Amino acid sequence: MESEKIRRVVIAGGGTAGWMTAAALGKLIGKNLEITLVESDAIGTVGVGEATIPTLHVFHQLLGLKESEVMAATNATFKLGINFENWRVPGEDYLHSFGFLGKDCWACGFQHFWLKGLQRGIDYQIGDYCREHLAAREQRFAVLPDQDRNHAYHLDATLYAKFLRKFAESHGVRRVEGKIGNVKLSPSNGFIEALQLDSGMTIEGDLFIDCTGFRSLLIEGALHTGYDDWTHWLPCDRAMAVQTESTGSPVPFTRAIAHESGWQWRIPLQTRVGNGLVYCSRYLDDEGARELLLENIEGELLNEPRIIPFRTGTRRKHWNKNCVAVGLSSGFIEPMESTSIHLIQRNIVRLMQLFPSSGIVQPDIDEYNSQAMEEMEHIRDFIILHYHVTERTDSKFWRYCRSMQIPDSLAHRIQMFKESGVIFKLPQELFGESSWMQVMFGQGLMPQRYHPIVDLMGDEELATFLGNIRRNVRHQVENMPDHRQFIDHYCKSKLA
Numbered sequence: 001m002e003s004e005k006i007r008r009v010v011i012a013g014g015g016t017a018g019w020m021t022a023a024a025l026g027k028l029i030g031k032n033l034e035i036t037l038v039e040s041d042a043i044g045t046v047g048v049g050e051a052t053i054p055t056l057h058v059f060h061q062l063l064g065l066k067e068s069e070v071m072a073a074t075n076a077t078f079k080l081g082i083n084f085e086n087w088r089v090p091g092e093d094y095l096h097s098f099g100f101l102g103k104d105c106w107a108c109g110f111q112h113f114w115l116k117g118l119q120r121g122i123d124y125q126i127g128d129y130c131r132e133h134l135a136a137r138e139q140r141f142a143v144l145p146d147q148d149r150n151h152a153y154h155l156d157a158t159l160y161a162k163f164l165r166k167f168a169e170s171h172g173v174r175r176v177e178g179k180i181g182n183v184k185l186s187p188s189n190g191f192i193e194a195l196q197l198d199s200g201m202t203i204e205g206d207l208f209i210d211c212t213g214f215r216s217l218l219i220e221g222a223l224h225t226g227y228d229d230w231t232h233w234l235p236c237d238r239a240m241a242v243q244t245e246s247t248g249s250p251v252p253f254t255r256a257i258a259h260e261s262g263w264q265w266r267i268p269l270q271t272r273v274g275n276g277l278v279y280c281s282r283y284l285d286d287e288g289a290r291e292l293l294l295e296n297i298e299g300e301l302l303n304e305p306r307i308i309p310f311r312t313g314t315r316r317k318h319w320n321k322n323c324v325a326v327g328l329s330s331g332f333i334e335p336m337e338s339t340s341i342h343l344i345q346r347n348i349v350r351l352m353q354l355f356p357s358s359g360i361v362q363p364d365i366d367e368y369n370s371q372a373m374e375e376m377e378h379i380r381d382f383i384i385l386h387y388h389v390t391e392r393t394d395s396k397f398w399r400y401c402r403s404m405q406i407p408d409s410l411a412h413r414i415q416m417f418k419e420s421g422v423i424f425k426l427p428q429e430l431f432g433e434s435s436w437m438q439v440m441f442g443q444g445l446m447p448q449r450y451h452p453i454v455d456l457m458g459d460e461e462l463a464t465f466l467g468n469i470r471r472n473v474r475h476q477v478e479n480m481p482d483h484r485q486f487i488d489h490y491c492k493s494k495l496a
């Protein structure tokens with residue numbers, strides 16, 4: 001393995017992944033580096049990826065960015081969760097909020113108290129025990145002084161990349177516009193030596209970050225790293241995206257509406273709505289998808305619907321030789337839980353933690369790849385859960401999802417929950433107990449029993465315990481302003 005010092009970093013691609021990488025490296029470890037980003041105006045970016053999850057705060061904090069400024073510059077609204085409509089059965093919905101549900105005791109999760117409450121006739125939704133859940137339902141929002149950052153954003157992906165570009169350039173990142181025509185490899189060790197542009201320019205580097213999106217020009221095109229295809233578990237393979245004018249106040253949650261052969265997103269920004277249909281080409285053709293999408297949107301179209309083919313899965317190694325893939329080039333898990341930007345951020349942070357300043361060594365690469373794979377597999381399982389645990393039998397698509405084989409890791413979680421109501425989170429995992437709980441209950445799973453330790457609480461004490469949590473949640477939410485009002489006051493878009 002090479003062990004030369006890393007001084008020249010070349011980022012190929014200027015979408016969300018490229019500019020997030022450039023901003024972070026430039027600001028945080030760029031002092032002794034020469035960072036160049038190459039992007040092609042003619043090729044452009046994928047142009048979607050507008051719903052995020054709360055971890056993005058950490059990224060902005062690292063960069064020293066002010067929330068209200070990022071939001072105003074990106075036409076952003078707040079997001080408290082995702083409303084899943086028609087997933088268990090048509091006509092029913094549930095919310096997966098970012099908040100924490102109820103209260104834990106040392107021995108068992110809140111779901112056990114809630115389950116016993118149900119059995120005793122204390123018949124409230126599990127979301128009534130969660131501030132973010134209730135605030136989303138009532139379309140209220142506030143940033144509270146004591147609040148853990150349990151909110152995320154809906155933002156304009158193009159404006160976000162533009163914002164980060166300005167930031168990265170102000171921290172010394174050099175941008176080169178042009179189309180990469182060839183990737184030059186070292187004949188001795190197969191490492192990438194340089195990118196050759198169609199203009200004739202050559203950009204040499206020590207470390208290359210592949211942010212070329214689905215094209216994966218470096219990690220796959222040049223290094224042939226290989227891809228694990230997860231389409232048998234996540235069969236949707238196309239999306240159709242279109243933007244519409246807003247027809248009302250933006251809601252503080254993403255809508256994920258299931259249809260016969262896939263599902264539709266609605267992402268409200270301050271002045272427009274991002275819409276899209278994620279579908280499975282085995283069961284729905286593009287013409288049918290277009291009709292379905294256009295029948296199910298509100299507001300005037302702002303552009304023509306665009307098809308985006310994809311293949312769910314992961315690159316076998318996210319770091320190979322002197323190339324690290326960040327963004328869509330590293331793999332893609334469909335956008336249902338808005339996890340891609342989070343994975344970009346995780347790959348960037350991991351790269352900084354393992355940055356090969358004094359040379360590339362195999363143990364760093366192995367550690368990086370093993371952590372990245374573990375994270376992807378955890379998210380994959382969580383997404384499969386939504387498709388597999390359903391009572392829908394109304395189409396070939398849903399019958400396939402219900403009956404397909406699922407990964408052993410997910411089968412184990414479902415089995416444990418069914419038998420004893422237990423949910424667990426391992427340290428590297430993104431989704432916590434509250435997330436699994438909301439989706440498992442929402443998709444129709446019910447445990448056979450609650451944890452016996454709950455019986456140490458008498459019925460009256462349990463009623464008081466649950467009642468106090470509900471009252472406290474309601475009190476906090478009643479004191480929040482309307483979501484739109486809060487935005488207008490806090491981070492009004494420059495486009496509004």
Ligand SMILES: Cc1cc2nc3c(=O)[nH]c(=O)nc-3n(C[C@H](O)[C@H](O)[C@H](O)COP(=O)(O)OP(=O)(O)OC[C@H]3O[C@@H](n4cnc5c(N)ncnc54)[C@H](O)[C@@H]3O)c2cc1C
Nearest residue numbers: 013014015017045046049051180213239327328335340341
């Ligand atoms: C349908 C869909 C919906 C999504 N929704 C969400 C969501 O809600 N939330 C979320 O977190 N994520 C979402 N994602 C994922 C998200 O869009 C991406 O993770 C994010 O946009 C990053 O993309 P990227 O930068 O890797 O690729 P891209 O945006 O495709 O950027 C690739 C860059 O590489 C450049 N490039 C390519 N080839 C060349 C070349 N030959 N020469 C020079 N430059 C080149 C391009 O010009 C561009 O700058 C979604 C993805 C899809 C497909």
